Structures are given as C-alpha cells and as structure tokens.
Amino acid sequence: xxxxxIGRVLSLIIAVVYLVVGGFSATSKGKLLGALLIVGVWVLLxxxxxxxxxxxxxxxxxxxxxxxxxxxxxxxxxxxxxxxLLLPAIIFLFLLRS
Numbered sequence: 774x775x776x777x778x779i780g781r782v783l784s785l786i787i788a789v790v791y792l793v794v795g796g797f798s799a800t801s802k803g804k805l806l807g808a809l810l811i812v813g814v815w816v817l818l819x820x821x822x823x824x825x826x827x828x829x830x831x832x833x834x835x836x837x838x839x840x841x842x843x844x845x846x847x848x849x850x851x852x853x854x855x856x857x858l859l860l861p862a863i864i865f866l867f868l869l870r871s
Contacts, residue, residue, distance in 0.1 A: 781823065788819075791812050819857040820854070822851060822853055823854035823855060827850075829847075
C-alpha cells in the first residue's frame, strides 16, 4: 500500500488558500484573472520542490548562471519549497504583529 502523501495534500491546501485570497483581493473582474495567474505561477516552484524534491535534488546540469555539479539532498529541496510556500504567511504574520 502506498504511503499517504500528507505533505502534498497540505501544500496543495495552502496553495488553494493563497489562490482564494488572491482572488478576493482583486478589485474587479478584469483583475481577477491577473491576480489568479500571478499567485498560481508563484506557487508552482514551491509545489514542485515539495512534490518532486527527490527528482529535483538529483538534477545535475546547467541553468542560466552557475552550473549544478552535485546532487542536492531531497529533504533540503523539500524544506526550501516549504519555506517558499509559507513565506507570504510568515511575512503577513510579522506585519500583523507590528
């Protein structure tokens, strides 16, 4: 039996919450698509890091910029994805307290 992917489900729920908040922050129907597009594109990288951390960690090659010459630990890729995904909520909480 497959392991229940709690990290994937939880990250998807957080991403949907971001999309809903982004949709409600749009001031008109014309800006709704733009807001959803911006938030949707922004959550793609963290979701990819969380969902496919093993595969992304094994990548060795060149991007524009410095090349990747060693494998990255999958847990670091996943933690980085969680940090990127939760960063807006953390910033919001800090701004709310001040």
